[in-house]
Amino acid sequence: MDTSRVLRVTNVVLLLTAYQMHWFEKKSQRFRLSLPGVVNIFVLGVFYAGCFSQHFDSKSSLLIVLKNVSPFMFVLTRTQLFLGAKVFAYSVYSSVKSVGALNSLVESLPTRNSGFRKDEVIAYILLGSTFGTLFCFVLYISYEMKFELPPLEDAMIGLALFLPHLILSGSLRLYIxxxxxxxxxLKQFKNNAEEELSDNLIKEEDNVASTSFTISTKSSSVANLDNLKRKLEILGANFRFFFQSIQHSLIFLFAMNGNCLLGGIYSYTYYWNTWHVIFEDRKRRIFYAANASIYACIASDYICLMLVLFMMEKERMNFIKCLDFFLAKRNALSKRVRPLAKDITKVLKRSFYSKFDSIIPFNISYLSLMVFVQLLIIILVVMFHYLNDEILLLKEELNSKDN
Structure with a gap:
């Protein structure tokens, strides 16, 4: 896997989605502020301001219908709008803030590895999976609309809600x-440590080599393991620093996803019961596709994130098991190598742990719990509004019968 190539492709994607204003220089292996990136953000900001203002057009037929059909849905739209405005401003700040931590982490990664391999393909899939999912839905909706553009005012209203989400999701892709x-x-460090410990173990068990050669071999192994321990500490510290620089972006994105899911589930529930009567067949299919795209894109992001968290934790545990295997052979490792192996184990156990504001651990278990709680709250809110509306309709029906 060529790390530089993966970072360059990631940088291009984030520039196109306006999350980054920096350009990745291949020679220096650093992200630096670029004029095209700044201009891109400025132009997009002006365009976003125009889209934002459309939500306050009292003559907009789309907003009038939305407010009349469902006041609660109108409130959710306004919530997403104002949250998106904050997100847009914070994304610019977060991009500038995180570049220092990003450069530090990049310095801890290898500049070049062997050619195009499976790990690099997976990196590109993780980077573009949500875009691919979104493109399929957009293509289908465009087909149903006979590739005709919607009214400009309606399109700008939709883009005001979508653009901040698209930009902020760049933080998640960058983290992934x-x-x-x-x-x-981490896997490379594990292979290096296993090789050094295996060589030391073989030399200790066989006792074939001369004394001078054995001493030089032990000294080399000690130096290599000590160097690996320092690199591992630096990698863990830089990764935590990087996570801390974008943690609030991830929290903002989680909140926006929650509001999108609430709007999607609420609109589908009411559409399935009552709203479908005001749609014709083609518009019904468009609604179903647009509604399903919300769940599909958010699920794609969460699945990619959980997959990376799972694979990283698996690699960390494999490293620890590998060291424990050699440490279990009490008399096989020299007195100078054994403490280093223990130190590396301690580094692995205390490093690569990330927490939101040093409180909530950021791992697959807690993330799954957060998603479950979020969905539970959304379901309860939708049920409350739906049952409340049904009770009101029942009261009106009973009053009409009494009359």
């Missing part, structure tokens, strides 16, 4: 790719 590259470096 960097976590995957860190996992690859």
């Amino acid at each position: 790719v960097l976590a995957w590259l860190t996992r690859g470096q």
Whole structure:
């Protein structure tokens, strides 16, 4: 896997989605502020301001219908709008803030490895899976609309809700790719440590070589393991620093996803019961596709994130098991190598743990719990509104019968 190539492709994607204003220089292996990136953000900001203002057009037929059909859905739209405005501003700040931590982490990764391999293909899949899912839905919706553009005002209203989400999701993609590259470096460190300990173990068991050669071999093994321990400490510290720089972006994205899911589930519930009567067949299919795209894209992001978290934790545990295997052979390792193996184990156990504001651990278990709680709250809110509306309709029906 060529780390530089993966970072360059990631950088191009983040520039196109306006999450980054920096350009990755292949020679220096650093992200630096670029004029095209700044201009891109400025132009997009002006365009976003125009889209934002459309939500306050009192003559907009789309907003009038939305407010009349479902006031609660209108409130959710406004919530997403104002949350998106904050997100857009924070994304610019977060991109500038995280570049220092990003450069530090990149320095801990190898500049070049062997050619195009499976790990690099997986990195590109993780980077573009959500875009691929979204493209399929957009293509189908465009087909159903006979490739005709919607009214400009309606399109701008939709883009005001979508653009901040698209930009902020770049933080998640950046984390996923960097976590995957860190996992690859962790695997390389494990192979190096296993090789050094195996060589030391063989020399100790066979006792074939001369005394001078054995001493030089032990000294080399000690130096290599000590160097590996330092690199591992630096990698773990830089990865935590990088996570801390983008943790609030991930929290913002989690909140936006929650509001999108609430809007999607709420609209589908009411559409399935009542709203479908005001749609014709073609528009019904468009609604179903647009509604399903919300779940599909969010699920794609969460699945990629959980996959990376799982693979990284698996690699860390494999490293620890490998060291424990050699440490179990009490008399096989020299007195100078054994403490180093224990130190590396301690580094692995205390490093590569990330927490939101040093409180909530960021791992697959807690992430699954957060998603479950979020979905539970959304279901309860939708049920409350649905049952409340049904009770009101029942009261009106009973009153009409009494009259």
